[in-house]
Amino acid sequence: MNLELPELPFAKEALEPHMSANTLDFHHGKHHNAYVVKGNELLAAANTTADSLEELVTETAKAGGALFNNVGQHYNHSFFWNSLSASGGGAPTGDIAAKIDEAFGSYENFKSEFVAGGVGQFGSGWVWLVSDGGTLKIAKSANAETPLTDGMTPILVCDVWEHAYYLDFQNRRPDFLGSFLDNLVNWEFANKNLANA
Numbered sequence: 719m720n721l722e723l724p725e726l727p728f729a730k731e732a733l734e735p736h737m738s739a740n741t742l743d744f745h746h747g748k749h750h751n752a753y754v755v756k757g758n759e760l761l762a763a764a765n766t767t768a769d770s771l772e773e774l775v776t777e778t779a780k781a782g783g784a785l786f787n788n789v790g791q792h793y794n795h796s797f798f799w800n801s802l803s804a805s806g807g808g809a810p811t812g813d814i815a816a817k818i819d820e821a822f823g824s825y826e827n828f829k830s831e832f833v834a835g836g837v838g839q840f841g842s843g844w845v846w847l848v849s850d851g852g853t854l855k856i857a858k859s860a861n862a863e864t865p866l867t868d869g870m871t872p873i874l875v876c877d878v879w880e881h882a883y884y885l886d887f888q889n890r891r892p893d894f895l896g897s898f899l900d901n902l903v904n905w906e907f908a909n910k911n912l913a914n915a
């Protein structure tokens with residue numbers, strides 16, 4: 719099995735001014751690419767029978783270490799690019815809208831909890847919307863960790879490592895998270911994941 723850097727599912731300038739082409743050049747072209755290159759180097763020396771990325775994440779998570787760190791980062795970043803859309807942001811549409819109301823009371827409550835989750839993730843990591851046995855929840859993970867290995871189904875993710883927002887928002891992580899929800903979040907992707915949860 720080989721890791722492959724996915725093409726961004728939008729033009730590099732398409733998310734401006736909320737996420738700049740410069741941020742994507744570094745974040746996708748350098749940070750994510752480095753996990754792919756290093757992951758493949760380590761995979762060449764590893765014995766794995768996994769035939770999907772999700773299986774590989776679950777398998778390598780058991781041992782942890784450098785291979786998992788690179789594979790997990792590849793999975794999380796690939797999921798993050800799909801969580802973004804040039805025509806995204808704002809209140810949810812489709813089935814996810816009712817599921818969010820059911821779990822959080824309202825979209826406004828969901829928004830506060832998601833932003834608080836991302837702000838409260840100390841240091842580097844991720845804030846997720848997940849389905850846990852059919853119920854939507856906010857989850858946080860550090861570094862390469864992912865709620866996939868806790869048996870939850872990821873629905874959406876936002877990267878809260880500084881490299882995700884520093885060029886556009888400097889140290890203002892809460893503003894970045896608010897802008898992710900207001901301008902970029904891809905509800906179509908969320909609905910697709912919900913349907914498979």
Ligand code: MN3
Nearest residue numbers: 749877879882
């Ligand atoms: Mn990142």
